[in-house]
Amino acid sequence: MTLTPDVWWPSVLLAVVVFADAVMSLRPPKFIRDCLDGVRFPREWWWILIVIKLLAVAGLIAGIWLPGVGFAANVGVVAYFICAAVAHIRARFTGQTFWINCLGMLALSVVVLVLSYAL
Numbered sequence: 001m002t003l004t005p006d007v008w009w010p011s012v013l014l015a016v017v018v019f020a021d022a023v024m025s026l027r028p029p030k031f032i033r034d035c036l037d038g039v040r041f042p043r044e045w046w047w048i049l050i051v052i053k054l055l056a057v058a059g060l061i062a063g064i065w066l067p068g069v070g071f072a073a074n075v076g077v078v079a080y081f082i083c084a085a086v087a088h089i090r091a092r093f094t095g096q097t098f099w100i101n102c103l104g105m106l107a108l109s110v111v112v113l114v115l116s117y118a119l
Helices: 009-026 030-038 045-063 069-090 095-119
Strands: none
Touching: 009 045, 009 069, 009 095, 030 045, 030 095, 045 069, 069 095
């Protein structure tokens, strides 16, 4: 395993997707509001999710050139979506949003981690 991605484009793809998620979260559409309300995440803390996502984007991009940074950012994105999945399960909010958005993003971040660092 290397500490810089063997293949750079999966990290960029994940960064673009997480950035789009962060931008959408600035004025959350109904499905994001429903998701955060469904897991009972306090509205006064929604802003911190945007910060976390933007930091992940910066880490994923910087990690293309800086050893260890992209790996840590990718692991952080995986951890973020594991926590989101746990929140959905604990709140029993496991509808379409959980299966498509939450687990879809978790799967994407795991695939990027494997493609970029484990192969």
